[in-house]
Amino acid sequence: MEEYMSSIAEIKKVFASTDLSDYDRLFEEYAGDDREGVKKILESAHRKKKAYDDEKIRMYKMFEYERKYSDNEFICGIDEVGRGPLAGPVVAAAVILPKECDILYLNDSKQISAQKRELLYDEIMEKAVAVGVGMANQDVIDDINILNADYEAMKQAISKLSVRPQLLLNDAVNIPGVDIPQVGIIKGDTLSASIAAASIIAKVTRDRLMVEYDSIYPGYGFARNMGYGTAEHIKALETIGPCAIHRRSFITKFV
Known part of the structure; x- marks a missing residue:
């Protein structure tokens, strides 16, 4: 069984304490982790990051x-x-x-x-x-x-x-x-x-x-x-x- 450096709880804390603008680095870091708990964390984080990116696009338009x-x-x-x-x-x-x-x-x-x-x-x-x-x-x-x-x-x-x-x-x-x-x-x-x-x-x-x-x-x-x-x-x-x-x-x- 593959051993992982970080527990799922620890990974959740890492995402919670990281600015959304830096999520791409975390996506790359945990992309190979196939634990179901980590997959769920990544899915949620991707949704948050997309919402953040969409908001940045909206705000760019707001400064037209x-x-x-x-x-x-x-x-x-x-x-x-x-x-x-x-x-x-x-x-x-x-x-x-x-x-x-x-x-x-x-x-x-x-x-x-x-x-x-x-x-x-x-x-x-x-x-x-x-x-x-x-x-x-x-x-x-x-x-x-x-x-x-x-x-x-x-x-x-x-x-x-x-x-x-x-x-x-x-x-x-x-x-x-x-x-x-x-x-x-x-x-x-x-x-x-x-x-x-x-x-x-x-x-x-x-x-x-x-x-x-x-x-x-x-x-x-x-x-x-x-x-x-x-x-x-x-x-x-x-x-x-x-x-x-x-x-x-x-x-x-x-x-």
């Missing part, structure tokens, strides 16, 4: 616009979240990613789990050249309408960047009153890495804020619904009435 306009040193992606909720602010983020960006899994924040968004938030904040966040609260929304409040939050986010961008990549909109060239990209948070990064920063920032509001204004389920008009939220509006962060112009048919 950044490459197209690469003559600009600082390209800023901008996105917002919170247009639809009945309560809380609209939040915008502006993100400038480095030219050689190695962040994977960037996408429209709605297509990413809350746990993954938190991890990506930390990675973006660590690796980005600059990040700015802007908000427009319920009073501003009621006063100037949600679209103009969106623009105000975006302009505020741009103003908070530590470096001035030469180009803005926006999710579908053109921001008025900004003297920086802009490119509006329909569904930009699924097509541009910079916009996707901004979407994630804005979403995590707003969700964290709504969780805080849930403890200040209990009964509406803000930590679960983030201010959106769920059945629980609407019932609370009808029974408790609105609180300080409700958008009065959004809730007229409920109170």
